Amino acid sequence: MAVSSSPLTAGSTRGPRKAGRRRTIGTGSWQGWLFVAPGLLGLILFVIAPLIGSLVLGFFNYSLIGGGTFTGFHNFVALVHDPLFLNSLVVTTIFVAVYTPLNILLSLSMALWLRTRLAGKAGLRVLFLIPALSPMVANAAVFRLILQQNGALNDALRMIGIGPIPWLSSGSWALTAIILVSLWQSFGYNMIVLSAGLDSISPDVIEAAKLDGAGSFRRLFSVTLPLLSPSVFFATVLTVIGSWQVFVQAYIITGGGPGQSTTTIVMYLYETAFSYDQLGYASAIAAALFVIIALTTLVQVWGQKKWVHYD
Amino acid sequence: MTSSVHERPNVATRIALTWRTTKSRRRRSRSWLMVLNTTGAWIVGAIFALPLIWTFFTALKPANEVFERNITFIGSQVLWSNFVDAWNEINFGRLLVNSLAIASISTFFTIVVCTLTAFAFSRLRFRGRDTVFILFVLTLTLPSEIAIIPLFLGFDTLQLTDTWVALILPGLFGAFGTFLLRQFMLQVPVELEEAARIDGASTLRILWSVVIPLVRPAISVLAIFAFLGSWNAFLWPLIILSTQSKWTIPLGLAGFSSMTGTQWQLLMAGCILTIIPTIIVVSLSQRQLVAAIGAGAFGGR
Numbered sequence: 001m002a003v004s005s006s007p008l009t010a011g012s013t014r015g016p017r018k019a020g021r022r023r024t025i026g027t028g029s030w031q032g033w034l035f036v037a038p039g040l041l042g043l044i045l046f047v048i049a050p051l052i053g054s055l056v057l058g059f060f061n062y063s064l065i066g067g068g069t070f071t072g073f074h075n076f077v078a079l080v081h082d083p084l085f086l087n088s089l090v091v092t093t094i095f096v097a098v099y100t101p102l103n104i105l106l107s108l109s110m111a112l113w114l115r116t117r118l119a120g121k122a123g124l125r126v127l128f129l130i131p132a133l134s135p136m137v138a139n140a141a142v143f144r145l146i147l148q149q150n151g152a153l154n155d156a157l158r159m160i161g162i163g164p165i166p167w168l169s170s171g172s173w174a175l176t177a178i179i180l181v182s183l184w185q186s187f188g189y190n191m192i193v194l195s196a197g198l199d200s201i202s203p204d205v206i207e208a209a210k211l212d213g214a215g216s217f218r219r220l221f222s223v224t225l226p227l228l229s230p231s232v233f234f235a236t237v238l239t240v241i242g243s244w245q246v247f248v249q250a251y252i253i254t255g256g257g258p259g260q261s262t263t264t265i266v267m268y269l270y271e272t273a274f275s276y277d278q279l280g281y282a283s284a285i286a287a288a289l290f291v292i293i294a295l296t297t298l299v300q301v302w303g304q305k306k307w308v309h310y311d
Numbered sequence: 312m313t314s315s316v317h318e319r320p321n322v323a324t325r326i327a328l329t330w331r332t333t334k335s336r337r338r339r340s341r342s343w344l345m346v347l348n349t350t351g352a353w354i355v356g357a358i359f360a361l362p363l364i365w366t367f368f369t370a371l372k373p374a375n376e377v378f379e380r381n382i383t384f385i386g387s388q389v390l391w392s393n394f395v396d397a398w399n400e401i402n403f404g405r406l407l408v409n410s411l412a413i414a415s416i417s418t419f420f421t422i423v424v425c426t427l428t429a430f431a432f433s434r435l436r437f438r439g440r441d442t443v444f445i446l447f448v449l450t451l452t453l454p455s456e457i458a459i460i461p462l463f464l465g466f467d468t469l470q471l472t473d474t475w476v477a478l479i480l481p482g483l484f485g486a487f488g489t490f491l492l493r494q495f496m497l498q499v500p501v502e503l504e505e506a507a508r509i510d511g512a513s514t515l516r517i518l519w520s521v522v523i524p525l526v527r528p529a530i531s532v533l534a535i536f537a538f539l540g541s542w543n544a545f546l547w548p549l550i551i552l553s554t555q556s557k558w559t560i561p562l563g564l565a566g567f568s569s570m571t572g573t574q575w576q577l578l579m580a581g582c583i584l585t586i587i588p589t590i591i592v593v594s595l596s597q598r599q600l601v602a603a604i605g606a607g608a609f610g611g612r
Contacts, residue, residue, distance in 0.1 A: 031514050032437025039428030040443060042484035046462065047450050050481075053461030064467065118349040124356050126597050130363075133600075134589035135543040137561040138582040141568045142366045145575050150378045152365055159382075184362070189604060196605025238452075245454050248545050252568060266456050266546070274550060279460050286457045293454055 051290075058287045062280035075284035085285065087260050088268040091175065095264065096243040096296075099179050103239055104232060106183060107190035112220075114191070115198055125195075128188030136185065140252035143181045144168075147253065171261030174254050178262055181249050186242075190235045197231025198224070229308045237300050244293050265289050363586065370394065370580035377575045390576075397580035405556060406563040413475060413559060414541040420483045421537040422530060429492035430518050434504065447486045455481075456546065463550055473553045482541060488533045491603070495529040496522055532603040535596055539589070560585050 058075050062068035079085050110128065114121050131139050146152045147167040157163040167177045201224060209223045225232075247266040250256055256263035256271075263271075265285065273282035365384075369377055370393055372386035379386075398404060431437070432444055458481070466477040499522055507517050523530070545561045552558055558566070564581050567573075593600060 029437040032431045032435040032440060035427045035431035035435060035514075036437075036440075036443060039424045039484060039489060040446075042424060042480075043447065043450060043486070046481040046484050047453065047458060048446075050458030050461035050465070051453065053464075054457050057460060057464075113352060116348055117345045118352050119345070120349065120353065122597065124352060125601060126593055127356050127360060129597075129600070129604075130586070130590055130593055133539055133543075133593055134586045135545070135561045135564070137545055137564045137568075138585040141564060141578055141582050142362050144568065145369065145377075145579065146362055146365065148378070152382060155382045184359070192601050192604040196602075199605070241452055241454065245456055247456075252565060255569075269456065270546070270550075273460055273463075279464065283460050286460060289454065290457045293452075297452060 054283045054286045054290075057280050057283035060280040060283075061278075062283070063277045064279065065277060068280065071280070075281050076288075078281070079284050079288060084260065084263070085265075085268060085288075088263050088265045091261065091263060092244060092246065092265045094175060095179060095182075095246055096240060099182055099243050099246075100236065100239050102179070102183055103187050103190060104236055106187045107194050107235065108228075108232070110187070110191045111194040111198055114195060125188075125192065128191055130188070131185045132187075132189040136248040137252055139185050140181065140249050143177070143184075144253045147177050147181075168254060169258055171258055174258060174262050178246070178249050178253065181253065182243075182246065185249075186239075190239060193235045194228065194231055197228050201227045226309045230310060233300070233304050233308045237297060240296055240300065241293055244289065244296070265292075366579045366582055370397070370576055370583050372576050374574060374576055393576050393580045394584065397577040397584065400574070400577050401563050401567045401581045402555070403560075403563070403581065403584055406558055406560045409557065410542055410559045413479060414538045416475075417479050417482055417541040418534050418537040420479070421485070421488055422534060424483055425488035425492050425533060426518070426523065426530070428489045429496055430522060432489065433493045433496035434499075434518075434522065435514070447489060451486050451490070459547065459550060462547075466551065472551055473557065474551075475557065477551050478548055479541075481547065482544070485540075488537065491533055492526060492529055495526040499525050528599065531596075532599050535592060535600065536603070539592065542588070 057068075059070060059072060060068040061071045061074070114124060148154075149164060149166065149169065151167075153167070154164040157165065165173055167173050205227065206219060206223060209219050214222065245266050246264050247270070250262045250264050250267055251270075254262040256267050266289070269282050269285045269289070272278050272285060368384040371389050371391065372393075373388055373390060376383075376386040428447075432440065432447075462481055463472070466472050466474075471477045503521050503525075504517050507521050512520070542559075543561065544559070545565070548559050548562050549565070552562065555563075555566070564578075564585060567581060568578055
């Protein structure tokens with residue numbers, strides 16, 4: 001990229017409309033580039049180049065020991081026919097489809113509850129936030145113990161006459177367990193996001209609806225929730241992006257099993273690359289994950305017109 | 312600021328306001344409804360905390376009582392020595408020092424890089440600024456997993472795998488921190504800088520003496536998140552570090568967890584030791600954290 005060396009050109013390159021809005025110091029152009037250089041260089045070296053590298057590597061048969069040979073679309077064709085990849089795709093899709101709505105529903109309910117009159121709100125907020133900000137490995141290890149066949153959860157359930165549930169030895173229960181642990185761990189984060197959204201709604205609007213005779217249910221569904229929809233949209237988009245990348249919970253609690261029932265896309269990627277040294281094929285998986293995340297994000301951005309209200 | 316009371320404040324104002332508000336107003340209403348509501352919410356909170364409480368009590372039990380048939384919180388003996396054993400068995404002291412060092416180095420450089428970049432984006436004019444800024448925007452939602460294989464190969468070529476350099480470097484350039492600081496810096500009145508410039512201050516001097524002191528709340532929040540991000544990281548450390556003496560806490564815990572014949576009471580003690588620092592950080596900085604997360608400054612979970 002060419003760095004402008006003449007200080008005389010500074011400021012003259014910007015359109016007059018924008019220049020009026022942003023307040024900046026009139027300094028030499030080279031100074032701006034100097035300040036931006038470390039961040040930009042890092043971004044190119046450690047974010048953009050690896051991203052392109054990943055897409056390129058997908059076209060190679062590449063291993064640490066054997067080096068690489070160009071194989072064209074072979075990896076991508078193989079991916080579509082790979083039962084293990086398709087399985088990880090199904091597992092992760094179920095996770096995203098079940099976990100995201102439950103997360104939003106739980107965070108929203110708790111955010112609404114914490115707005116009602118009760119003592120110790122700040123304490124509860126901190127409590128719910130702790131697992132979201134502590135190492136996932138520790139959270140997962142805690143649940144690995146609790147979810148054992150003779151663990152505390154089954155003991156508790158037996159007291160009310162349920163179970164024992166094969167949390168870690170049945171495929172569908174294991175995936176359920178991963179979803180529940182993820183909910184426990186992460187909902188506090190979105191609860192804070194949605195609480196902030198609720199705080200920014202003008203009390204006047206709610207008051208006006210009250211004066212017009214709207215009951216509390218009507219106020220919630222016709223006034224509060226539509227006004228909150230931008231925050232819900234924001235939380236949903238980011239939660240979906242994060243959910244596609246689920247890895248640690250499965251890695252620690254189930255190891256991807258029993259069988260392949262909790263092997264997520266990132267876990268399959270990790271094993272393919274670093275247990276089986278198929279780096280080219282794993283890059284094709286990474287590229288597929290990238291496309292999936294980009295597509296689901298775009299679909300949500302298009303779909304938001306139908307339900308997100310910006311005032 | 313002249314904004315009306317109910318106008319939705321932007322990220323910077325919201326965090327700044329929360330930072331300054333020290334006394335929260337509480338209306339004391341002693342109606343039974345509120346008592347009931349409070350009780351209900353705290354029961355939910357207690358159920359939510361049960362796994363952690365259980366972990367704590369398990370950590371104090373003798374090994375053969377971890378899987379008692381009936382739920383008992385306190386075993387036949389209360390073994391505080393389990394924490395000492397866990398500390399030695401998992402080599403926790405070493406992991407703690409490593410994690411602290413890595414997280415501190417990461418935090419320091421993240422702040423330096425983000426401050427410089429954010430300053431350029433918010434206060435300096437240069438050709439191509441908007442293009443570069445869009446480049447940053449585009450990387451905001453990129454999942455980091457996509458980059459790991461080329462990154463690994465790059466560091467392998469340079470023979471830097473299994474080093475802290477390779478562990479730390481890729482984590483320093485997230486765009487979220489730059490964004491947060493830029494939002495704040497856009498709020499700094501241009502008059503302050505003009506005055507400093509007339510007095511003959513250099514650009515670097517203006518950044519150091521005028522801008523940075525005014526955006527300190529944002530830098531503190533960024534520091535907390537950079538620290539926690541490094542403290543909690545798992546996938547990249549797992550890939551890049553193979554020598555045990557270089558491991559971080561999550562790696563050590565995972566390694567101990569996967570060992571056959573898991574000593575559960577020691578693993579749980581390790582978990583408690585791991586979570587305690589987070590509890591302290593979250594409790595001490597809850598106002599800033601809640602404001603920053605609420606403002607969407609750090610993406611989702």
